[in-house]
Amino acid sequence: MNSGEFRRRGKEMVDFVADYLEGIEGRQVYPDVEPGYLRPLIPASAPEEPDTFEDILNDVEKIIMPGAASPACTELETVMMDWLGKMLKLPEAFLAGQVGEGGGVIQGSASEATLMALLAARTKVVRRLQAASPGLTQGAIMEKLVAYSSDQAHSSVERAGLIGGVKLKAIPSDGKFAMRASALQEVLERDKAEGLIPFFVVATLGTTSCCSFDNLLEVGPICNKEDMWLHIDAAYAGSSFICPEFRHLLNGVEFADSFNFNPHKWLLVNFDCSAMWVKKRTDLIGAFKLDPVYLKHSHMDSGLITDYRHWQLPLGRRFRSLKMWFVFRMYGVKGLQAYIRKHVRLAHEFERLVRQDPRFEICAEVTLGLVCFRLKGSNKLNEDLLERINSAKKIHLVPCHLRDKFVLRFAICSRTVELTHVQWSWEHISQLTTDLLRAERD
């Protein structure tokens, strides 16, 4: 949507809201619809080509308004998460469908998704061990629980461990910054020999530092064999899996219990919108309530009737699935794929420019929209370069450490980025580098 159309549509929306408020006394306070009313009213998957804005707005009046905030808010979310899951070609087990045991939920952030997964896994293992040895207290079990992630995992994983009151161990990643079977297995055996109870693994697809990918096809089977919950954090990279050429990066998701990525990062949905799927919704729900009254209720919880307050930390919820519905329809799957591909292409263009300059080196494989690079030379030199780049305030780079190297990160992330921006950025960096090296010599 260009600026002119945004002005027109935005003003129509203002009138839509005002009209609604002016006429609100004529509306019923409670909807007439029955549970499951919404799914038959909309397609089973996202459109390939864009829909018109008129069509979408008409559907709001026709499909959402009769279902008011509730149950429309819940039902649209379930269906949108199915749409998105299908776009990623997630295994069927993660979808809600009509009566599925799995399903998706919108969380506020990947941090919350990881925490929810860890809490669900914790409850599950405590319950399992207590069933086997009724004398065991929760405290005695928790003291021995241990979770794992790669040493490249996001800090929110460590935080989830602190909140959940369990140990979290970092598995040394390999030369490509990936968690591999051998390293995990080694720590696992040692921990088991010491009487610890491994219960939870977070695999990262697209790490924050350098967009590396843990080896799911190796790690997944170990998790299944050892009865550990496998959670996949693909916060950034997940959006790319809607493109067939990147989908292989998600191979092994079939071994996971839960999967999460942030459409607010790279799928044009405004912040916040973090998409999480689980294979067994009862595991997630069970993390918070164990009493019989509750279980009776959760028994009803299926693709048809979902009570999302048990799927998340807060009680209240915003109507975030509307954002997904609008974006998926206004772009169509093809439009979203084109957006991802453009970013990846531009990242490779930047990579090409860096590689042509013998002063620089590329520090990690460029797979998606992130390029890790540095000046050949000391960390100090690269810190100085970053200082010059960020002080100029024309572009902004966030650095990282890869092993003992200080590394610059060029991330393609603006909705409106074009080739000229990338080219200009490189010339700018190149010039600042020349200035820096000259100053160093003088």
Next chain:
Amino acid sequence: MNSGEFRRRGKEMVDFVADYLEGIEGRQVYPDVEPGYLRPLIPASAPEEPDTFEDILNDVEKIIMPGAASPACTELETVMMDWLGKMLKLPEAFLAGQVGEGGGVIQGSASEATLMALLAARTKVVRRLQAASPGLTQGAIMEKLVAYSSDQAHSSVERAGLIGGVKLKAIPSDGKFAMRASALQEVLERDKAEGLIPFFVVATLGTTSCCSFDNLLEVGPICNKEDMWLHIDAAYAGSSFICPEFRHLLNGVEFADSFNFNPHKWLLVNFDCSAMWVKKRTDLIGAFKLDPVYLKHSHMDSGLITDYRHWQLPLGRRFRSLKMWFVFRMYGVKGLQAYIRKHVRLAHEFERLVRQDPRFEICAEVTLGLVCFRLKGSNKLNEDLLERINSAKKIHLVPCHLRDKFVLRFAICSRTVELTHVQWSWEHISQLTTDLLRAERD
């Protein structure tokens, strides 16, 4: 703002956004401002009388835009939380000021605020006990930790206990559904005698069921004496404390370590916006990180420089303080007080109507905007009445149980509610009651 002005201002805002996006390449990617730039630019407290919309929008361009999303997002939040704290006449210790040890943060929900407080309290007590007995493991301590709330507390308190992996005990409330010293003290002594470690108390001001108030002036000193963290959950009632005539309900807040209420519930700020204050920010921050590098950073954390990601569960943040800034200025403190008072007046009007009808009884003291009432007679009769009311879909009531009684709740909560709505609702309920009683007789 009436509907006509909303249409005009809303469309101006659409143009504001479009202009911003069209001109974005001319803006710097990183702001020039220094930490603490914002506070001197805006008044130290909220205006008593409304500001004009023009003034507010001009300030956005003048004060927010130069600070971009960061640090403006953080700094406006700190100052808005100070404004709101002053509106409530919170003790100085809860405010950030220039160099304060306390301060406020916007959470997404009261559930998250309670959980954050519980986690902070848990970390604090674990650290204290480990300092005294270095051999003690976290697991051994956690197994003995026990938290308390009234039996009227919200279910999110129980949930926080489950997530935090600690026991939570419900203290029997008194005849007015309030937690009192004697009941708390009794459970406390018994638990200590059994070797448990009391560490956390949630006092509720304005319970969900009947808007009762725990006795802070009794409970607070016990918490301080026993070194238990006192968290106050005033999710609904908190907004009313901006009125001098209701401020006494908050007396005793000086004993608390943390305090929370939801401006999104009753202070005209759109969902979500849950306001939480702590006396010692280091307690909250310390809940997540214990290593030296981190502590070095947190040392800088004061009223001047705040890193809110350590104050909350998610990592990312929305710019929610803008909502507060707009609302506080567009209504002025007097406008917000008038809004609260109108709702309370209407609740008392409904109470008066109920009391005039000998078929009904009032079930709990009406203090703010909630009226708990029921037909004299069986629970079954009241369940039937509720069924008739909600099936008619003219108004919607959510019931509760008070002890063994099924009770109807009439809540004043719409922004546009008028006396006529309340009168009409009562006539409607009265008529449905007549129909019901006639049907029962036949």
